[in-house]
Amino acid sequence: MNTLFGVILPYCGIAIFxxxxxxxxxxxxxSAVPFRIxxxxxxxxxxPWIKANPxxxxxxxxxxxxxxLLEILLFRSLWRNTRSEVKPEKQKLIYSSNKFLWLFGxxxxxxxxxxxxxxxxxxxxxxxxxxxxxxxxxxxxxxxINTLFLTDIVILLALTYLLLRRIVxxxxxxxxxxxxxxxxxxxxxxxxxxxxxRIFYHTDVVAVKELAMSxxxxxxxxxxxxxxxxxxxxxxxSVLLAYFPFSKMVHMGGIFFSPTRNLANxxxxxxxxxxxxxxxxxxxxxxxxxxxxxxxxxxxxxxEKE
Amino acid sequence: xxxxxxxxxxLIKIDYKPRKLDLFEPxxxxxxxxxxxxxxxxxxxxxxxxxxxxxxxxxxxxxxxxNWKEIILKGMEERLKRYRSLRVFLDICVRCGAxxxxxxxxxxxxxxxxxxxxxTELMRSVYRRYFTTGGKLLGRAAxxxxxxxxxxxxxxxxxxQCTECRRCSVFCPYGIDTCEITxxxxxxxxxxxxxxxxxxxxxxxxxxxxxxxxxxxxxxxDTIGFAIDEIKExxxxxxxxxxxxxxxxxxxxxxxxxxxxxxxWFTFLGYLMLFHELGLDYTMSSYASEGGNFGLFHxxxxxxxxxxxxxxxxxxxxxxxxxxxxxxxxxRVIHQYMDTINGPADFLEVxxxxxxGTVFENAKSTKMTHISEFTADLIYHNKLKLDPSRNDHxxxxxxxxxxxxxxxxxxxxxxxxxxxxCNNFYEMPENTIREKTFCCGSGAGIGTDxxxxxxxxxxxxxxxxxxxxxxxxxxxxxxxxxxxDKANIPTVLKYWVPGVEVGGVHEMVANALIMKGxxxxxxxVRGQPLKAKAAEGGQK
Numbered sequence: 103m104n105t106l107f108g109v110i111l112p113y114c115g116i117a118i119f120x121x122x123x124x125x126x127x128x129x130x131x132x133s134a135v136p137f138r139i140x141x142x143x144x145x146x147x148x149x150p151w152i153k154a155n156p157x158x159x160x161x162x163x164x165x166x167x168x169x170x171l172l173e174i175l176l177f178r179s180l181w182r183n184t185r186s187e188v189k190p191e192k193q194k195l196i197y198s199s200n201k202f203l204w205l206f207g208x209x210x211x212x213x214x215x216x217x218x219x220x221x222x223x224x225x226x227x228x229x230x231x232x233x234x235x236x237x238x239x240x241x242x243x244x245x246x247i248n249t250l251f252l253t254d255i256v257i258l259l260a261l262t263y264l265l266l267r268r269i270v271x272x273x274x275x276x277x278x279x280x281x282x283x284x285x286x287x288x289x290x291x292x293x294x295x296x297x298x299x300r301i302f303y304h305t306d307v308v309a310v311k312e313l314a315m316s317x318x319x320x321x322x323x324x325x326x327x328x329x330x331x332x333x334x335x336x337x338x339x340s341v342l343l344a345y346f347p348f349s350k351m352v353h354m355g356g357i358f359f360s361p362t363r364n365l366a367n368x369x370x371x372x373x374x375x376x377x378x379x380x381x382x383x384x385x386x387x388x389x390x391x392x393x394x395x396x397x398x399x400x401x402x403x404x405x406e407k408e
Numbered sequence: 409x410x411x412x413x414x415x416x417x418x419l420i421k422i423d424y425k426p427r428k429l430d431l432f433e434p435x436x437x438x439x440x441x442x443x444x445x446x447x448x449x450x451x452x453x454x455x456x457x458x459x460x461x462x463x464x465x466x467x468x469x470x471x472x473x474x475n476w477k478e479i480i481l482k483g484m485e486e487r488l489k490r491y492r493s494l495r496v497f498l499d500i501c502v503r504c505g506a507x508x509x510x511x512x513x514x515x516x517x518x519x520x521x522x523x524x525x526x527x528t529e530l531m532r533s534v535y536r537r538y539f540t541t542g543g544k545l546l547g548r549a550a551x552x553x554x555x556x557x558x559x560x561x562x563x564x565x566x567x568x569q570c571t572e573c574r575r576c577s578v579f580c581p582y583g584i585d586t587c588e589i590t591x592x593x594x595x596x597x598x599x600x601x602x603x604x605x606x607x608x609x610x611x612x613x614x615x616x617x618x619x620x621x622x623x624x625x626x627x628x629x630d631t632i633g634f635a636i637d638e639i640k641e642x643x644x645x646x647x648x649x650x651x652x653x654x655x656x657x658x659x660x661x662x663x664x665x666x667x668x669x670x671x672x673w674f675t676f677l678g679y680l681m682l683f684h685e686l687g688l689d690y691t692m693s694s695y696a697s698e699g700g701n702f703g704l705f706h707x708x709x710x711x712x713x714x715x716x717x718x719x720x721x722x723x724x725x726x727x728x729x730x731x732x733x734x735x736x737x738x739x740r741v742i743h744q745y746m747d748t749i750n751g752p753a754d755f756l757e758v759x760x761x762x763x764x765g766t767v768f769e770n771a772k773s774t775k776m777t778h779i780s781e782f783t784a785d786l787i788y789h790n791k792l793k794l795d796p797s798r799n800d801h802x803x804x805x806x807x808x809x810x811x812x813x814x815x816x817x818x819x820x821x822x823x824x825x826x827x828x829x830c831n832n833f834y835e836m837p838e839n840t841i842r843e844k845t846f847c848c849g850s851g852a853g854i855g856t857d858x859x860x861x862x863x864x865x866x867x868x869x870x871x872x873x874x875x876x877x878x879x880x881x882x883x884x885x886x887x888x889x890x891x892x893d894k895a896n897i898p899t900v901l902k903y904w905v906p907g908v909e910v911g912g913v914h915e916m917v918a919n920a921l922i923m924k925g926x927x928x929x930x931x932x933v934r935g936q937p938l939k940a941k942a943a944e945g946g947q948k
Contacts, residue, residue, distance in 0.1 A: 133492035143843040146817030159817040186509040197839040276426040279551040356500030362583035370774035384716040401626035
């Protein structure tokens with residue numbers, strides 16, 4: 103039983119994750135980019151005395167990278183978010199800044215990343231100083247007697263917000279699919295089981311690390327003394343890994359392929375080639391003149407053929 | 409106007425709370441005033457488009473070809489390979505809802521399916537069902553749904569309630585652009601002969617006569633003649649407008665509405681006055697007499713077919729570079745597509761202003777420069793004599809058009825010009841300008857009379873921002889650089905904010921431009937009297 107949950111499922115999860123994501127990336131990569139279609143969010147590079155905004159309207163690949171980094175690391179576009187309201191009695195529309203989605207989205211993703219990096223300690227011997235330092239920083243606030251990491255609290259809060267907004271706001275409920283609830287509840291369960299393992303149901307960390315290292319060596323061995331909760335935690339993670347490539351969570355890789363963000367707005371400076379371009383039926387000038395020659399001459403317009 | 413529209417007090421009572429969770433139940437209401445008439449089959453035949461027929465969206469039978477489903481699915485498969493945007497955008501949305509209240513149609517209508525995320529789910533659900541494992545196995549539980557006639561009908565309704573403005577894409581954390589989805593949706597619908605006349609007819613006109621309005625060369629020459637007469641009346645100067653002239657340095661291309669519709673006309677007069685004053689060696693062409701491109705609202709292929717004329721004509725006439733007039737979606741095509749679809753323009757030279765010597769490096773491959781770049785450069789180098797007080801009867805604001813803002817980033821040039829030619833300039837609120845600008849509500853080919861209610865709803869956010877500066881600063885004219893804006897914003901403002909006019913940037917230039925040998929100006933280019941002080945100034 104323990105081998106199934108501790109070894110087989112994680113192996114399957116990881117394999118499906120890797121192959122699935124590879125498949126996604128290959129499919130995206132194989133789709134052509136016929137046109138250069140960046141969404142420009144600032145002044146383009148034009149006349150030398152006009153101040154351009156290369157971060158929002160990158161004129162070259164260097165600034166594209168900066169734009170993508172701002173998007174991926176800081177959620178630049180969500181930062182812009184506004185809320186619109188209508189006041190019919192005043193005949194007025196009002197837009198106000200709304201940064202909650204930005205804030206909780208950012209908190210969730212960064213916490214998740216830090217938690218993932220922290221978990222690397224289970225797979226490494228000796229534990230690199232960088233991971234130890236991160237752990238120390240994250241655990242700087244010892245809230246309960248057991249070390250409760252800051253990111254643990256933050257991720258639970260952020261996920262709760264992300265779940266509640268789907269239930270509470272009618273517009274968001276309207277666009278939420280079963281998959282949206284599933285994803286957030288799944289990650290929430292993983293976080294809750296993880297936190298429980300730290301605070302309430304201690305498990306033998308040394309044994310867990312032994313298991314992790316053995317799985318990594320492809321020589322799996324399940325030591326005794328590991329609690330059922332740990333296996334639940336790992337099973338949920340395996341489910342997440344297997345589900346990941348078939349879900350909306352592929353945005354993790356997909357954002358790098360987004361043509362409105364990852365292309366430079368150098369359209370008129372540099373020719374872009376459409377790989378599947380084909381000739382089309384056009385209406386050439388001589389046909390046009392043939393049809394209208396009489397009128398053109400009458401109106402004094404020059405013609406090619408008299 | 410085919411329908412009585414509710415009062416603006418009624419129309420603004422918008423309920424944003426969805427009545428029930430019916431994202432995947434096709435909405436087939438097709439309420440009058442919220443959709444556009446199908447294309448005339450003759451026009452489709454002229455363009456060689458598939459399945460031309462008479463059909464009516466309100467009837468149950470849309471006379472689809474028997475294998476319509478196969479055609480759509482095959483079309484989807486093909487486009488998933490051809491457009492990374494489509495595949496990535498269908499895969500990665502997390503439905504966070506950041507885009508929801510960024511869409512002018514959602515803000516104006518409260519219809520939950522006008523949230524960009526929902527508009528995309530209409531197609532994404534079908535993608536899941538036929539192109540993903542989860543959707544094939546789990547069906548509705550995985551957010552997948554069968555492609556039925558009802559689903560297709562709903563696509564028609566909502567993909568013609570999107571103006572491809574890209575505002576949602578600015579706010580999306582992954583840059584998902586509903587415009588791409590709408591474009592694909594429309595391409596797919598076109599494969600089974602579903603489209604609207606207000607796109608097909610201009611496209612067919614443009615294919616034949618060179619412009620959307622179907623103006624034939626002699627009528628084109630006539631209308632230019634009227635412009636020359638009108639300029640003479642206002643300034644006392646006879647300008648010369650070369651047409652189809654070989655060997656000119658510059659080919660000037662502008663949307664056909666500029667020389668045939670109001671208030672575009674006044675901007676057109678501005679171009680001609682400016683070019684005369686500069687002694688510019690240019691020509692217009694009756695064959696390439698359209699800057700706009702309604703093909704963009706049909707398919708990438710139609711866009712290419714119509715756009716072809718511009719480079720072809722530049723080559724035939726032997727010009728050195730191309731100058732483009734004020735327009736919105738025209739500049740999406742010129743800036744993001746033209747070089748790719750119909751280039752390389754290696755027979756042209758990098759645009760260089762013959763007046764200032766400035767080389768427009770930012771257009772060194774496409775070889776086409778925007779008139780506001782050209783004019784801003786002139787003003788910066790003090791090459792124009794300007795009397796901004798001749799615009800003192802205007803209190804001006806500027807509406808960024810979607811495409812120059814979000815598909816180009818042309819934000820400062822028009823503002824620079826306006827501040828130099830007008831004394832009273834005020835910006836609208838920050839959340840409604842520049843990259844956050846709101847569409848006029850009628851872009852992407854849906855500016856039809858029968859679609860009026862939806863246009864007014866979509867125009868509400870823009871109009872409401874105008875109302876704000878109208879009340880606060882007394883703004884009485886909205887200037888803009890898009891032919892569709894100039895056609896539609898007057899309708900929208902008449903309904904929501906009566907008393908505010910619409911004009912172009914180069915209309916303001918025309919008023920302020922002091923021309924050599926002009927008679928004292930007593931009116932602006934609209935024939936309205938100038939403010940007293942300004943009139944005296946002109947007589948000095």
